Amino acid sequence: MAKTFYTQEHEWLRVEDDGVVTVGVTDYAQDHLGDLVYVQLPEVDKEFVKGEEAAVIESVKTAGEILMPVAGMVTAVNETLGDEPGKVNEDPMGEGWFFKFKASDTAALDDLMDEAGYKSYIETLG
Template sequence: MTETRYTESHEWVRRESDGSLTVGITDHAQQALGDVVFVETPDVGRELTAKETAAVVESVKAASDIYAPVAGTVIAANEALSEDPALVNSEAESGAWFFKLKPADPSEFEALMDADAYAAFAAEH
């Protein structure tokens, strides 16, 4: 069973059955960005600290940083986004993940917002 949590910087974080974390941006974030034209994902093997800039997404409106939700090591990057950045707009919370992390401390996931808390947060921001 997978479980999804959310950050205040509008990333979604899905805990996979192997304990890894898959990270993308929320539908709320992609709507605010508009048409995505470029995505830069982190290198596999990169060590990230929580809230460190991990990736970049650029749209016709602005460039935005994508942050690591927790500390960990990048174990995969979604290269398909480099070839087709518009996937972020069409599949923000399904196929358009940015990177996968092996968390340094799996319990940090629990501190992220659940779906109800994120919905309330997004409605205010």
């Protein structure tokens, strides 16, 4: 069964049984960003270190980046977002995912928040 983690940058990570990690932004994030108008995704097979910029997003309000939550190599990207960046707003935890990767060290995922921890975190933001 998939396990979901969250970052303080409002990204979610869904870890499948095969170890593949899917990354997207939370509903909280997409709501604060406003309508997404552009998404630049990473290249498949590119390796990233933790904290490195993996994707770029632009909305009607702001521009930002999706940072690599843990080190790993990108295995797939959501090509649909190139033509339909609004999918992130419509279904941030589903069809609005950004990319999938294989973590270099899966134990690093344990440093991230679970759903209860993330809910507590966003409550502190007001």
